[in-house]
Amino acid sequence: MASPVPELRLESIVRSARASLVALVRRVVDGDAEDVVQEAFVRLSDDPVLSRPDVEVTAWLRRTSLNLAFNRARDVGRWRARTARAELPVPADPAAEAVRADERSAVRAVLDGLPPKQRDCLMLRHAGYSYAEIAGTLDIAVGSVGTTLARAERAFKEKYLTAHPADARPDQEER
Amino acid sequence: MMTTMTCPDEGTLRAFLDRADDDHAALAAHVRGCLDCRRAVRELRLAEAVTSDALSLLDEPAAAPARVSNDAYEIVDPPVRTRRWGRIASGAAAVALAVGLTLPPAGPAVAGGLLSMFHSRSVTEVTISNADARQVATVLQKLGVTTGTPSSSFAPVASLADAQAKVAYPVAVPRQVDVPAGLVTTPTVGYLAKSDLTVAFDAARTAAYLQASGSSTQVPAGLDGEKLVLHFPDAVALQYKGANEQLLMVVSAGAFEASTTGPLDVGQLRDFLLKVPGIPTSLTNQLGHVDLAAGALPLPIPVDQVRGTKTTVNGHSAVLVASSGMGSAVAWQAGDRLTGVAGTYGSDVVLKVAAGLKG
Numbered sequence: 001m002a003s004p005v006p007e008l009r010l011e012s013i014v015r016s017a018r019a020s021l022v023a024l025v026r027r028v029v030d031g032d033a034e035d036v037v038q039e040a041f042v043r044l045s046d047d048p049v050l051s052r053p054d055v056e057v058t059a060w061l062r063r064t065s066l067n068l069a070f071n072r073a074r075d076v077g078r079w080r081a082r083t084a085r086a087e088l089p090v091p092a093d094p095a096a097e098a099v100r101a102d103e104r105s106a107v108r109a110v111l112d113g114l115p116p117k118q119r120d121c122l123m124l125r126h127a128g129y130s131y132a133e134i135a136g137t138l139d140i141a142v143g144s145v146g147t148t149l150a151r152a153e154r155a156f157k158e159k160y161l162t163a164h165p166a167d168a169r170p171d172q173e174e175r
Numbered sequence: 176m177m178t179t180m181t182c183p184d185e186g187t188l189r190a191f192l193d194r195a196d197d198d199h200a201a202l203a204a205h206v207r208g209c210l211d212c213r214r215a216v217r218e219l220r221l222a223e224a225v226t227s228d229a230l231s232l233l234d235e236p237a238a239a240p241a242r243v244s245n246d247a248y249e250i251v252d253p254p255v256r257t258r259r260w261g262r263i264a265s266g267a268a269a270v271a272l273a274v275g276l277t278l279p280p281a282g283p284a285v286a287g288g289l290l291s292m293f294h295s296r297s298v299t300e301v302t303i304s305n306a307d308a309r310q311v312a313t314v315l316q317k318l319g320v321t322t323g324t325p326s327s328s329f330a331p332v333a334s335l336a337d338a339q340a341k342v343a344y345p346v347a348v349p350r351q352v353d354v355p356a357g358l359v360t361t362p363t364v365g366y367l368a369k370s371d372l373t374v375a376f377d378a379a380r381t382a383a384y385l386q387a388s389g390s391s392t393q394v395p396a397g398l399d400g401e402k403l404v405l406h407f408p409d410a411v412a413l414q415y416k417g418a419n420e421q422l423l424m425v426v427s428a429g430a431f432e433a434s435t436t437g438p439l440d441v442g443q444l445r446d447f448l449l450k451v452p453g454i455p456t457s458l459t460n461q462l463g464h465v466d467l468a469a470g471a472l473p474l475p476i477p478v479d480q481v482r483g484t485k486t487t488v489n490g491h492s493a494v495l496v497a498s499s500g501m502g503s504a505v506a507w508q509a510g511d512r513l514t515g516v517a518g519t520y521g522s523d524v525v526l527k528v529a530a531g532l533k534g
Binding site: 027028100103104107108110111122123126130131143144145146147148149150152153154156157160161 | 184185186187188189190191193195196218219221222223225226227229230231232233234
């Protein structure tokens with residue numbers, strides 16, 4: 001429940017939500033994830049949602065963090081500059097690393113081309129959130145999550161396979 | 176056959192795939208008996224698989240694995256193919272499973288040189304999530320270079336006799352009485368050639384990875400240039416199709432083998448790989464219970480997609496996989512033949528075909 005002192009409330013929310021938000025956002029922005037989540041918390045401190053129940057605040061944080069993350073990833077120049085100094089666990093083949101970075105940004109670009117609700121639905125589902133949590137975050141009925149997800153996946157598949165024709169092969173193997 | 180339930184909407188079917196529906200058993204029964212819903216579910220599953228695969232590229236660690244796209248375990252392919260299934264049961268992930276299966280319960284003392292070669296004698300299931308399979312592939316690519324591509328597609332063969340002439344084991348054929356009504360009576364026959372997949376370990380890369388991961392594990396002497404070779408068997412598939420997209424497949428294959436070319440045996444490689452950071456513990460724990468000494472071959476079951484259970488076929492340990500409303504498959508090894516039966520049917524039909532096989 002809401003703590004009477006907003007600063008304390010914010011602190012406890014930061015403590016409990018930070019790790020899962022960073023994990024979610026890292027799928028979109030790699031090294032910038034901590035920054036993005038920090039920014040979401042800063043915005044939260046000024047937002048009236050802070051007086052709402054925890055579950056609504058967390059949902060707001062997820063939505064806001066994903067929005068901020070995609071906004072940041074959209075800045076391609078900045079994104080590339082950052083991947084250049086992203087931590088690499090192994091001084092592996094730079095060409096292969098570049099291909100992987102390209103693949104990841106291609107996936108992000110397709111996601112970014114979807115309506116935000118569909119995009120966030122995919123991100124949350126893939127990060128392992130339950131239908132109830134997804135519904136809460138997107139502010140839709142639990143019974144609508146399946147429909148949103150089905151539309152999002154179909155749209156993603158079409159856009160992604162158009163951009164990556166090689167991946168269409170197993171599709172054709174389908175009888 | 177047809178249930179009286181009204182066809183559910185797309186959102187409900189999508190939730191059904193995630194088992195997030197309200198009445199899974201009733202929906203499964205309906206989907207099984209409804210051609211329209213089966214088609215819809217298949218389309219949804221395909222979109223889900225493509226999306227999930229693509230989004231997996233965004234999972235940690237930051238360096239996603241290169242793509243692997245060949246089915247190492249085609250013989251237990253469920254009737255509805257998805258990219259995810261193919262990837263999981265393939266390439267580098269299969270290498271890890273094969274190495275993992277060299278886990279003898281009593282440790283290296285028992286294994287010794289005996290395990291420098293592995294020859295499968297039975298099957299057992301290992302569940303693995305999509306994310307874990309990718310993780311394994313990623314780690315292996317840090318340690319060396321994987322070459323070779325296991326054959327993944329069956330070439331058409333004119334007749335059963337022609338196929339039989341190509342392989343050393345008897346091709347399993349279902350009794351006509353067990354083939355479900357509505358399917359063709361003469362199957363299409365396919366042949367899959369033998370193939371190898373090799374992992375060449377690189378000591379310098381391995382050391383760099385261990386150091387970067389903060390691991391105190393030492394690179395074993397003799398690792399550099401050591402090769403692990405997986406020998407995928409040849410196989411013959413009999414395919415029975417129906418007018419309404421029903422399908423029954425019976426696949427016979429030879430035994431699976433793994434060997435090393437250098438000073439380390441498979442058991443020693445196993446011991447080392449288990450200490451490499453990044454191999455998911457959920458996987459190593461399972462592989463720790465696989466009885467390698469008895470030749471148990473772990474078949475990877477993608478846990479996010481289907482359920483795998485143990486069963487027996489004519490007294491042989493078997494792995495049964497069932498995919499909600501879509502079909503089922505069973506695989507086992509008897510003598511030097513691995514056999515798989517898969518179909519767009521419930522497990523009762525598939526098990527009946529399996530029990531009645533001739534040859």
